[in-house]
Amino acid sequence: MDQKRTVNNVDSGNIRLRRQRAAFCPACGKIVELMTFATAANTFKTDTQDIELLAGTGSLHRVHNSQGRVMICSISLFDCFDNRRTRLLDSHFAEKASERWKETHSD
Numbered sequence: 369m370d371q372k373r374t375v376n377n378v379d380s381g382n383i384r385l386r387r388q389r390a391a392f393c394p395a396c397g398k399i400v401e402l403m404t405f406a407t408a409a410n411t412f413k414t415d416t417q418d419i420e421l422l423a424g425t426g427s428l429h430r431v432h433n434s435q436g437r438v439m440i441c442s443i444s445l446f447d448c449f450d451n452r453r454t455r456l457l458d459s460h461f462a463e464k465a466s467e468r469w470k471e472t473h474s475d
């Protein structure tokens with residue numbers, strides 16, 4: 369019971385934090401959640417250099433928050449890393465499939 373209440377408090381705290389970090393992303397054309405470069409990197413187990421590189425190529429949207437700080441649009445972030453992961457999975461499946469094809473067609 370007490371544990372559950374604690375978890376709920378943490379959740380509502382996160383939601384408040386998210387609202388404070390939301391801003392209009394011109395590339396998405398809507399209000400998005402913003403992330404710092406460090407948070408973006410941590411979320412996808414990469415480093416800030418990777419995030420800066422992706423932001424530089426336009427794969428990630430850079431948005432200024434109310435303090436004028438450059439943040440990352442979370443929608444572009446999730447899109448970018450989801451696509452990346454899908455590509456990795458696809459190539460893995462393709463490899464496995466061609467291995468299996470060779471095995472079954474070896475003679």
Ligand SMILES: [Zn+2]
Nearest residue numbers: 393396429441
């Ligand atoms: Zn965006």
